[in-house]
Amino acid sequence: MTEQAVGGGHLPPRTVEVPAVAAPGRRAPESRRADGAAARPAGPPPPATGFAGRRRELKELHADIARAGLDTLSGRKGARSRVLLIAGRPGSGRTALAEELLRGLADRYPDGVLRARLTGPDGAVTDTGRIARDLLAALGARVSPGSVEDELTEQLRRALARRRVLLFLDDAPGADEVAPLLPDAPDCLVVVVSRGPLTGIPDVRPCALGGLDGPAGVEILSRYAGPTRITVDPRTADSVAEECGGQPAALILAGAWLAARPTSSVADLLRALQAVPVPPDLAGGARPLFRAFHLAHQALSPAAARILRLTALAPAGLVDAQIASALAGCSVATAATALGDFAALGLLRPAPAGDGPPPGVRMPDGALYPAYTLPGCLDPQVRALLGEHERPAEIRLARARMLERTVRLLQSCRAMGEPADAPARQKAAALPRPMRFASGDAAAYWLRSRRGALLDAAAVAVADGELDTLDRRLMAVLTRSLLVHLGDEAAAPDLYALHGLVLRVAERRGLPRERAAALLNLADLDTRAGRTAQAATRYRGALEAARSVKDPVATGRALESLGDTYTELGDGQRAADWYGRALELRLARGETPDAARLYGRIGGAHSSVGRWEEALRHWRAAARTYRRLGDGAGQARATGEVARVHEGAGRPERALRICQEALDLARKAADGHLEAVLQLRIADTLDRLGDPAAAGLHRSVGEHLLGDHPD
Template structure:
């Protein structure tokens, strides 16, 4: 993840000379149970807002690097690959903020826009390169088949960018191995990479190493969050605070918001508090400023808020909203929403840009939505509620006896009317490792597991509610959702679809985490089933195929670990179908054989029949007609034994088609006659007509045109009785071709005219 929210140094609008954004006014102070009155909080600055401060020298150097000729352009010709700019620095040094400012300044010269990807996961692990390439392809509107290997995905990405003039921003790259496969062969594109170290192995990389901010810029950042008055009164101590924070923007933001929450404290108090934070002796010197600032902020939180902050590191995909925080901490959604807003005001969270990237009509997502602007993510974090949570007169006020400080009496008035409207946040990447250390230090494993279970259960309920919104208003599923709490309901199908799109990555990550954990397989199976159904309901099978491939793979892992043959067979069948659709027929065959073995081990006739028929279809795709007919025959035996006439008729036809392709005419004719007879016994006149028409086709291929004509006329009469005009038209045209071969052009013209007339009527 990134440190975008707290990096780079940002000045408030009033300091930059721009008009300040008006924040909602504070609510009346809420009385506490101990009889005291909560002191109104000092409105904190929104992290990331305002003008960019500092780093002007680095920006100038980056622009110069772009203009400078590279090693492969000294001859005056363009290079074959994109130019790569590297912004290197310690997490918390403002790497991402500098990159974003550079991208903003370069955007006008790159009409194809900016593509962004984070190359480190929320737990600090390298992101999957194939998944990153797929997401970038999706952003470009260029798809890729489900289950495609990493090499194919990265190759498609390079092809999609070949003729574009775009900016590619790769944030928090662990190393060159994650960057190099994504570099486009497009000299008009520019790649900006943020990393902690060099990108050894990638040629002609232009590095820009970041240290701490200079004193003036550091004081400006501190003043931006703490307010200018106390900084102006004691400028020398302010310089000492900047030095204590190592000039790191992330540490300065936390220090500034800590001071802003204490109007009675001085800059000297802040300096002493930072200096008093104990530091582990083995901690590197460069990591100590951020460690001190984060521990100072965390230790000043009320116990319930501090615990919530630690548990937020469990959020899937690093995406946090009120529902996730509520489930993890075991509190109400309204209280969690308030607390997240306060965390954002303290610089502990940043608003997620996930929803901003969605091309949806966000102004009216619910049928009973508030007016536009009544509640937005910016408003939620711009002015924290007037509670004792972050502005106590002394240390005692930081430990209220209950959670009243985080759920004031009028919190309900500020609750969003729809589950899709709770603003999402992210824990900055520079703070996530520090919070994870505290989680291990303070929380018992059993409590962590319980928090995860609550989160998965809440997610399943939200998915069920989201899926119900894709059904008609009078459906039983929609009626059941009407009885859910308001926070779990969606106001419209558009709102539910918007929530699913914006949380899609986090939902998939939740399933991956639970599968890897291995202790919550029951809940995880429910989550994957609910997510699969919801994706199908809102996106359809084709659009959801890549995500479904991932989910079926996770189901297979759980089924194999728990020795669940039925689930294993179902997962293998689904994966085989997706492999077959993507053209990986050999891989599909392996899946189908495994599914057949699993289904037979528990005598599951449904899965066995589907596996047998799928094997026949795979061999048909490969052109191995004999094996296809053999597997279809085995599936037919099972269908006949179970008395499934409709499926048996279909399989008779598939056997006939495979045998006809193999040139075994007599056997093919017997199969099609059996198919027509089965349809006749079932009373399916249209099916009988189609099978009889195919019988006529095989007779013609076998060199029996007279028999083919007679049989086709019988099929035509059946099609008329069934009222199937399209089939009737096809049969008329086929009869016309047969008559031409038999030397009767006049009759052929009559049948051809009738067929063309029927086709015209059908198309109209």
């Protein structure tokens, strides 16, 4: 499988060109391309995708699925999913074996395969809540923004309860990270890849991986380097496989090194591997991969080696030509060539392609380049070389270039969600061709496919703390892009995370305006999720920050939002108080339309607690303000609410008279829907007054109008 070119026994799927790197004591011949660049000789073409070795382990895993579990009683299914564990050190082929198993089982699970990696590219444990959220999104489930880990994992288990799904958890640190994600669904199967046992999870079926046997190791070498040199020197090939410890990752690197040197022999490869110095404190099991990786790295040109080292900085471990060119400060074409070469050498693996863009959607030139990931088994060694060869200032500059490139791509992406004549679209049209999107659909697909990496880019930059200006720009344009292309509801969980990052930067840098904005946005999302008390706390924090810099817009929004919050909590008196403070600010600033609306909010709050006279005073003030504004529909609505207050206070005759006045105003304003609502309200009042005949007439007219004006 393509994405398992390193770390497993899978083999390369297609013919690729690999860099010509001179073997020790030799010089590789060069030819010239039509554009004048040196053409790199390619090794023998690899055969079609295959899987080397591990047949016994694969058979045992299939047998474990068929065996009865500890929960099985009297032939009945257990209450939980079966868990298969593939354990081994990174580079042992554990992920490749898992993928081969999944391919053979996929047809038995009609609800599909879910995948999650529980360890990040830098070795850090991935947040379980984020994993659960991403899995729920893959299932098409709606996720409440800001949900905590326990809520998300419980929702995930409920979502899987009636499904037949294969769940693959790769690179699991241990049982504590796996257990919350296990579905209580006997029709699901969970496959876990980990370094060691999952102590504490019952009935786990482990499959421990060691090195490949000699024939399987030689097969990998043959697939990469071609069969001729392996066939003429089989004993040395066996020695190479032994030198590589039977580890698929090391064998692939060694085979690709030999493939890049058509004039080198297997004996040359063996000597080159043995010549790589190994730190004395390095564990014996880690030495084969160390030697194979450093052999491959040493053979790269200085420029290519630098690009490889900088790939460790790619967000979420996902690197494409745009990211690589920004990190290294080279052209996109140069970066694309280097990444393809690294993949041929086994140093990178192509990222999963996903569903691909919609039919007929043309991607920008830069996005046509494939994306790659740095294998987890190589990531620590690449990072070590990065720290050894690159100064901190150079690393910071590379990150800054990457963030700047990402911001420009996001600006182009967001622009494609705007109307064709919008200034943003015209500005995007002036960007270099590789950064332009052909359509809104192409931009939306790119955003979805890079979503995780974009969020990680923002999080890493915030944690670094040295690039806050660029990171603030990134978070701002990413927020707008998500809203434009995904919509408010679908983007809400990601927006919650982004606003949290903005808040962190604002507090660190002492930016009260941004702190107020972040708290307001987080509080709005908390309100939507039903966390009203938490929202109230954040609105107060936003109010304090806004007042500290005399920001009237944020202050007014915070005051009004606090009124809405207490309305939701059923505390009408406190709601009216906060609305009153917001009203004072609007009146002082001459914002009459907002003042009219707030008069109504205060009236409604007083009505909810039976303070009828206060409610009447404010609804009448609202009606007068709408009349001064020339807003007939607003005046009609406020007058209708005056009638409702009278009815609530036990004055139905007066309510009927005022409601008829509101009906006349609605007719003059040509607001058919409001007219229908008022007709129905008059009918209800007439019923209470004991006049069913008149009530029926008004109700008939109201229902007819409501049919013509449903909104």
